[in-house]
Amino acid sequence: QATRLAAVKGLFKWLTMRGVLVVDPSRNIQLPKVKRRVTQRDYLSLQEATALLQTQASLVKEEKEGTQRWAMRQRDLALLCVALATGRRRSGLLSLKTEDLNFRRLEIRFEFEKGKSGRVVPVAGWAMEQAKLYVEEARPILRHSNGSPWLFVSERGERFTTDGMRRLLRVAQQATVEANPDLVGLASKNLTPHSLRVTTMKLLSEGGMKLRTLNEIMDHEKLETTARYLPLQLEELRRVSNLAHPRP
Numbered sequence: 001q002a003t004r005l006a007a008v009k010g011l012f013k014w015l016t017m018r019g020v021l022v023v024d025p026s027r028n029i030q031l032p033k034v035k036r037r038v039t040q041r042d043y044l045s046l047q048e049a050t051a052l053l054q055t056q057a058s059l060v061k062e063e064k065e066g067t068q069r070w071a072m073r074q075r076d077l078a079l080l081c082v083a084l085a086t087g088r089r090r091s092g093l094l095s096l097k098t099e100d101l102n103f104r105r106l107e108i109r110f111e112f113e114k115g116k117s118g119r120v121v122p123v124a125g126w127a128m129e130q131a132k133l134y135v136e137e138a139r140p141i142l143r144h145s146n147g148s149p150w151l152f153v154s155e156r157g158e159r160f161t162t163d164g165m166r167r168l169l170r171v172a173q174q175a176t177v178e179a180n181p182d183l184v185g186l187a188s189k190n191l192t193p194h195s196l197r198v199t200t201m202k203l204l205s206e207g208g209m210k211l212r213t214l215n216e217i218m219d220h221e222k223l224e225t226t227a228r229y230l231p232l233q234l235e236e237l238r239r240v241s242n243l244a245h246p247r248p
Contacts, residue, residue, distance in 0.1 A: 002034050042189040043198040046206070048176070049084055051183060055176040056080055066141065072155065074138035076168045078131045079152050079160070082108070083193070085127035087200030087218055090193035094160055096151040098139075103132050119219065165193050198229060205230050 005026075012026040044052065056077045063070035083093055092110040100109040106128050110119045123131075131151075139145050144157025152160040169191045177187045189195075197218075204214055215226040 002031050005029060005031055041195050041198045042191060043195050043202055044186075044189075044191075046203055048183055048186050049199055049203065051180045051186075052172055052176045053077070053080060053084070055179045056172050058179070059172075059175060068141060068143070068155070071138040071141035074134045075142070075152060075160075076172065078134035078138075079165070079168065080172065080196070081127040081130040082123070083196040084200055085124045086121055087197050087204070088121070089197060090162055090165060093193075094150075094152060094162065094165065097149045098135055098151050099149075100151065101128070101131060101135065103128055121217070162193065169193070169195075201226070201229050 009026045009029060009031075012021065012024045015021045016024040056073070060070065060073040060077055063073050079093065082088075082096075086093075086108065088110060092112065095112050096108065096110070100111065102108070106123050106125055107120050108123050110121065135151070139151075139153065142153055142157060143155060145153045146157075148157040148159070150159040154160055154164060173186065173189070173191050177183065180186070201214065201218055204217065205211075209217070211223065211226060211230070214230075215223050218226055220226045
């Protein structure tokens, strides 16, 4: 109902602005309130995220250095590191170009992400170190990569795709489960590229980052969007209340 009525109101408003109608007959129509919801996504705990990166690093070591497979493993590791360190959307990650990385300032420029452009974000040193290793040593090994502007490239030198990122996650998740049998909840999680973004939000929040700062880092238009991803648990409310409440 809200969608259809919005279209009707939009049409009459346009007709009134163009002078076709003198009065907008839909001006008093109230759109029904629709509760906005955020789709729940599986995400990684700090222990699981650490294990995922460590397992991917071990997969790199299993390959002979300088080979095509070694370079592909390095690409996958660099992509996971940058994704978890920045929390960027997959469109932004896969649209990165090599010139967007500033290793001296530990920054990455995202030229395009969800219709926005020109955003520069700080990146943790450990992620940039891995990205630099990939750019300088592994990426040139990938076929036709020298003629491609994209940072993360496929075996043919084309831009890495969302499907490729999903496959990367499945392989990394399975390898992590096999290498870490104590992570009993990891096998049942449905990890997607967006799961890495949610993971970054959760970890930054648990680390003490304030909601307003987190909203800016994640590039959400509204503060309430960030808040919906981070529902406060009862224990957290109790802890904050005990710390902040003035005692007589």
